[in-house]
Amino acid sequence: MDSTSNVKVIHNGSTTPSEQSINYSVHMPLRLVMIARFSPQKDQETLINAVTKLPKDSYKLTFVGDGGTLQTNKELVFKYGLNHNIKFAGFKDDISDELINNDVYILSTHYEGLPISIIEAMSYGLPILATNVGGNSEMLENNINGFLFTSKDELAEKLNYLINNPETVKKMGQESYRIFSDEYSLSQCLTKINNSYLELLD
Secondary structure, eight states: OOTTOSOOOOOOOBOOOOGGGOOOOOOSSEEEEEEOOBSTTTOHHHHHHHHTTSOGGGEEEEEEOOBTTHHHHHHHHHHTTOTTTEEEEEOOSOOHHHHHHOSEEEEOOSOOSSOHHHHHHHHTTOOEEEESSTTHHHHOOBTTTEEEESSHHHHHHHHHHHHHOHHHHHHHHHHHHHHIIIIIBHHHHHHHHHHHHHHHHO
16 A cells, blocks of 8 residues: 555455366367356357357357346257257356366456456466456456457457467466466455555554
């Protein structure tokens, strides 16, 4: 905390998974996952429309969550004939298996604060593709640990790039874990809070 400001930002944090849970291997077809409630805000439709532009044998996509727009999204997947590519896993209390067994985390939302789901995905070493809104750009270093996007066409382009460059998937995943460890691990956040209180007491 410097002398010119009485404000200090300390981000949310998440627990660090065991080393055995962090898997940098990349599957082919590439495994994509989005974990979010189904609502107009979260906009799973943009992701579904984006993957229609990809070769069907190049990816598998899992949606985790439930909510008001779930049935509409299921109908859209059926309409595009993508039932073999896209799975709806429903609501889960424990999402660790989804983060261990997938390769890329996607959040195609209209607006966000500072999404915990991205922090959790980074803690498992996943590259992130997220809409360029709200706190997403604070956590995602564009072209370093993933890509920010502004349209379904741009999302499709970035996905196609990752499908064709598996080494980039692995490298970006490692960068995600580095950023998480430096900034968003629960231990780091608690240390920063403690240090701020000590500074105030001084």
